[in-house]
């Protein structure tokens with residue numbers, strides 16, 4: 448059983464995340480999408496909301512499980528039995544940070560490898576931060592996030 452973990456903040460999930468989830472889920476038997484519960488940051492959505500939104504937008508995919516975690520990603524990867532970490536690279540600016548995290552994680556546990564997928568070109572510019580910025584001014588976010596999430600995002604700024 449090949450199981451991978453795709454961690455992130457997903458605050459909120461975007462089409463860029465969906466692209467990564469759809470593509471990486473085809474490479475493994477099970478993909479665990481893991482939402483970071485980071486007490487150091489104040490998110491727009493609670494961890495429960497983010498988990499529930501991810502469940503909603505990945506419902507059509509057969510081999511996805513959504514979890515949340517606090518603390519080290521490697522500990523959660525071990526907990527769920529994942530030996531692969533999936534991360535997306537949008538541009539060269541992501542690389543330095545991602546390389547540092549991947550190498551740290553591999554030093555902690557050499558049995559868990561990070562696999563990078565390059566984000567599809569059409570979403571290379573996209574981030575949760577951009578979605579929040581546009582939504583906060585009432586702009587159109589239909590090209591950025593699945594339609595099931597649009598009202599939930601706008602509601603946060605009403």
Ligand code: PNS
Pocket residue numbers: 454455456457483518519520521548551552
């Ligand atoms: O979507 P993000 O915010 O870019 O995701 C970052 C994430 C969740 C992958 C990263 O912050 C993370 O793994 N945090 C958990 C703490 C940890 O294990 N850090 C790596 C060792 S320094």
